[in-house]
Amino acid sequence: MNGERDRGLWITAARARGARHSEGMNPLGSESVFLVGDARRAGHPRRWIDGGQFDRPYRGVRALHVDDGGDQPHLQQRTAIVRAALVFAAHMHPAEYFSHTTAAIMWELPLPLLPDAQPHVSVPGRAPRIRGIHGHQIDPALSRVVEHPTYGVRVADAATTWAMLGGMLRHPYDLVALGDAVVRVPRIPGHSARIERDAWGTLADLEAAVHAGRRRGASPLREALARIRPGVASRMETWVRLIVIDAGLPEPVTDHDVFDRHGGFVGCVDLAYPELRIAIEYEGDQHRTDQRQWHRDIEKHERLADLGWRVIRVSRDQVFRDPASIAQRVRRAIDAAR
Known part of the structure; x- marks a missing residue:
């Protein structure tokens, strides 16, 4: 792959908002994906498109195969979920956004080991029914959607994400841990106490998410809200x-x-x-x-x-x-x- 015919072929999550990259083969490493139609129009033969170096996560999409390696199951799963989400982002509908545990992982919020690595995708209308995706229909009043600052994809904000998991997390301590992570302001300890970044949300944001309307898990959310504290690192x-x-x-x-x-x-x-x-x-x-x-x-x-x-x-x-x-x-x- 080189030259003008490859321009814009390799894409990442930025494709979901209309951006393209033109750095040649695999400019963004393990998260690079492309559409079959783009590859055909660029002149690549079907044999190359269907080669063993690519995964086929969804119809019409190819992704460079990556072995995440390592022996840490939580890290492996988080890596797999983010990769699957960015692959799916290549052909997301403009109304769709990542939610639930997928959004939590994108915000680097702590979770127990999950039953699978399939991304959660939500939409105001009819829930998407796509192989390899957990689809949800969410009332717009219950969800605040933003563009993720790192991945550039549509995602439920951190407070909404916490509220979405009120009915999913089995242990009440994990719902508190998730909220602790949302309101945490990472800092360098000591005399300077330098702030590394702002919190993903505030207690007021979490409270607003709880009271935005009827949602699953409202009672556990209210109980967890009273126990959330800033300054908890894990x-x-x-x-x-x-x-x-x-x-x-x-x-x-x-x-x-x-x-x-x-x-x-x-x-x-x-x-x-x-x-x-x-x-x-x-x-x-x-x-x-x-x-x-x-x-x-x-x-x-x-x-x-x-x-x-x-x-x-x-x-x-x-x-x-x-x-x-x-x-x-x-x-x-x-x-x-x-």
Whole structure:
């Protein structure tokens, strides 16, 4: 593929809003797709179009085959869903938009492992019935649709996405975790507290989405809304916070910066009781596999101990298999500190 006949052949999600690219073969890597009709008009033979290097996700569409590799099922699934969505975006109807769990993944909101990687597509009119797609008919009053800042496709905004999942997520903690992620303002901890980006939405946005009209899962949404907090960096941190609260313990502070007596920055802890000098840290797998992260954690926890802090470290296995043990450890630490 080269020259003028290839101009505009390779497309991505930008195709959905009328844009084309002219950088030659596969300018945007693994997410490049093209329409069969465009390839034929560009002079490519059918044998090439139907070659084994391309997947056939939908009728009339080809996508460069990509092996996402890796051994992390959540990451693999999120990659597969985004890729499938961008492929479908090549021939989306102007009224269609990505929604539900697909929109959540595009907004990088935390989800449990999903039953499949098929994109969710919504429309005000009749729900799309297309192989490989979960189609939905949504009342326009219940959905605010925007152009995604990264992918350039039509997508339910983050607050709407959260509300759409009120009837889909099985565990109430996950609905809170999703809301925590919507209102979170990522920052660089320490003296500067530099903001990395604005939140995808506010508590007021979430409340407006709940009260926009009758929707599935309204009761779980209202219950979750009261428990959402800013400053929570991960799904597991939400789970740990709620495990502690639901055990009858005081609510810990989120995203807490600790400084020494001279004003030097010691570190940021996931959850804390500052007046008792108790920190609760979730140890994700990256804390084990990333050597630099591991060494930073050791240094931070040693400095916290020097300042009289008690650090309670929590693993994924404890969260899902033995949550009561987390609450017991926190309770013992609180009793000892008082």
